[in-house]
Amino acid sequence: MDANSAEVLQGMSLGEDKSIIIPGDDDFCAMESGGRSILGRLLNPKRRNMGRMLRTMPKLWKVYDPVRGIALTKERFHFIFELETDIQMVLKKRFWTFDDWGMAMEQWVETSPPNYLETAAIRVRLRNLRGNYLTLKTIDAIADGIGHVKVTEFDWEKPLLQDYVRVQVVIDLNQPIGDKKSVTLPRGRVEYVDVEYERIKKKSYHCLRLSHEKQRCPLLQGSQNKGKGIVMPNTAVAPQATETKQHHVNLVDKLMPLLAPSIPPRFEPSSLVVEPEVFEHMRIYMNCADPEERSIKEERMRNTLQELSTDPIGQRSCLKLEGAPVLSKEMNKDRGRVFDFSRVQYEVAPDMSESSSRRLAGKKKLMKSRETTKTLRRVVEEMKVI
Numbered sequence: 001m002d003a004n005s006a007e008v009l010q011g012m013s014l015g016e017d018k019s020i021i022i023p024g025d026d027d028f029c030a031m032e033s034g035g036r037s038i039l040g041r042l043l044n045p046k047r048r049n050m051g052r053m054l055r056t057m058p059k060l061w062k063v064y065d066p067v068r069g070i071a072l073t074k075e076r077f078h079f080i081f082e083l084e085t086d087i088q089m090v091l092k093k094r095f096w097t098f099d100d101w102g103m104a105m106e107q108w109v110e111t112s113p114p115n116y117l118e119t120a121a122i123r124v125r126l127r128n129l130r131g132n133y134l135t136l137k138t139i140d141a142i143a144d145g146i147g148h149v150k151v152t153e154f155d156w157e158k159p160l161l162q163d164y165v166r167v168q169v170v171i172d173l174n175q176p177i178g179d180k181k182s183v184t185l186p187r188g189r190v191e192y193v194d195v196e197y198e199r200i201k202k203k204s205y206h207c208l209r210l211s212h213e214k215q216r217c218p219l220l221q222g223s224q225n226k227g228k229g230i231v232m233p234n235t236a237v238a239p240q241a242t243e244t245k246q247h248h249v250n251l252v253d254k255l256m257p258l259l260a261p262s263i264p265p266r267f268e269p270s271s272l273v274v275e276p277e278v279f280e281h282m283r284i285y286m287n288c289a290d291p292e293e294r295s296i297k298e299e300r301m302r303n304t305l306q307e308l309s310t311d312p313i314g315q316r317s318c319l320k321l322e323g324a325p326v327l328s329k330e331m332n333k334d335r336g337r338v339f340d341f342s343r344v345q346y347e348v349a350p351d352m353s354e355s356s357s358r359r360l361a362g363k364k365k366l367m368k369s370r371e372t373t374k375t376l377r378r379v380v381e382e383m384k385v386i
Contacts, residue, residue, distance in 0.1 A: 037080045038087060040105035041117050042098070043173060043210045044202075045075040053077070053098045061090050076117075078108075093199070093334065094121040100201040102210050104173055115172075121150060122171050123336060125164040127194040133185070139165055140325060141247050141312050142193055145181055147171035148316075149325040153333070164196070166332065176208035198336035247312045248273055251305040251319075255279075259286045259301065261294075274319040 042048050054069030054077060061067075063086045070078040081087050087107060090096075096103055104117045126142060136154055143149045147169035154165060171177070177200065181193045203210045206217040214220065248254060255274065258267055259282060268279055286301065288294050308315045316322040 035108065036082070036084060036087065037078060037108045038090065038105050039076065039078055039108050039117065040103050041076045042101070042103050044101040044212055046212070046216070048099060048101065050074060050077065054079075057096070057098065060096075061086070063090070093336070095199045095336075097199065097201050102173075102200060118173055119147075119170050120173055121168055122147070122200065123166055123168050123198040123334070125166055125196040125198070125338065127164045127196065128191075129165065129193060130185075130191060134160075134165075136327070137312060139167065142181055142183060143167040143169055144247060144312060144316070146195060148322060150323070151326045151328050153328045153331050155329040155331070158329070162332075166335070173210055177203055177210060178208055196338045198338055201339045247315065249309050251309045251315070252302055255282070255305060256298075256302060259283060259298075261287075275321050278319055278321065 042050070042053070050071045054071060057079070058067040058069070063081070065082040065086060067082070067086070068080045070080070072078055091105065091107060094105075096105065102120070104120055106117055109116070124143070124146060126139065129139070129142075136152065136156070139152060139154060140149055143152070146167075149167060149169055151168040152165075153167070177197060179195055181195055183191045183193055185191060200210070202213070204212050204217045205214045206220045209217075212218075251273075254269060257263070258269055258279075265283070268276060274282075282301070286294065286297055288297065308318060313324055317324045
């Protein structure tokens with residue numbers, strides 16, 4: 001190897017990629033326009049035309065001032081408005097759809113939270129509620145199993161003219177959207193409450209998620225191709241290993257043992273029971289050297305947890321730091337339509353393992369049809385001659 005080649009090879013190295021530094025000047029950041037914008041993502045981006053969506057949605061919103069749509073990725077988009085009132089008008093309905101599939105939208109924030117564009121506020125209708133359990137706490141407990149309760153439309157002093165109760169909940173868009181909720185009554189009897197979601201149109205009626213159609217459901221395709229030797233891409237919906245959100249009726253048994261002085265600081269309850277910062281304040285409150293004082297604090301803590309065990313709303317606001325739901329006496333406010341696409345017949349995707357045999361059978365059928373046509377033509381010509 002000559003000296004020039006050795007020098008070139010020494011200069012060729014897989015060095016670290018140097019990060020590009022963006023200055024903090026206003027010319028590099030669209031902070032001013034960002035405050036008047038909405039970010040969003042398509043829940044089912046496959047076969048959705050992003051450009052057509054960006055042109056169509058301002059017309060559906062009936063926003064007459066200029067609105068500029070920007071495609072960030074195949075899934076995420078950005079709308080810049082001229083007026084703040086237009087943004088609030090669009091976000092008031094919260095859940096919008098394009099080509100019958102939903103989209104998540106939130107107002108732009110400089111530092112987005114962890115669940116940004118992963119949740120949506122939806123109005124749900126609870127049906128088939130038992131009359132003797134038609135109370136505010138029962139409604140709140142059932143709705144809390146669907147999502148974080150924000151508004152409950154209920155007025156015990158007035159007649160309930162419709163056969164459902166409307167509740168606004170914040171749902172996780174990555175979780176299944178079930179149409180029924182099982183409710184276990186005090187004597188162990190299980191009842192089912194029907195759940196209807198306003199403004200939600202299409203979803204997978206196999207795994208009940210909003211991100212794909214039924215015929216493209218990874219779980220359904222995996223079960224159909226099982227045993228056929230077809231290796232599917234690893235896109236199946238993974239089962240959730242976390243606990244489900246629920247109302248805890250035994251807070252004393254769950255939390256008091258963890259507040260004992262012999263328990264190390266790292267042993268903490270699940271965040272679905274109590275927020276870490278709340279539990280840390282509870283631990284600080286219980287930390288005292290005087291046995292008599294600690295006994296008094298234990299009794300107070302036990303009584304408080306017993307009260308919260310029977311109060312779902314207080315449990316979420318005190319232990320989970322969630323905002324208490326608003327009780328609205330105005331019925332059917334901003335009511336949306338309920339759609340049902342469960343009976344729509346989808347075209348079944350072809351079976352890849354049998355595609356070659358189907359093509360061969362199709363060719364044979366086509367050749368037979370051509371031979372039949374030639375025979376008929378020959379017979380017709382002979383009849384003309386006769």
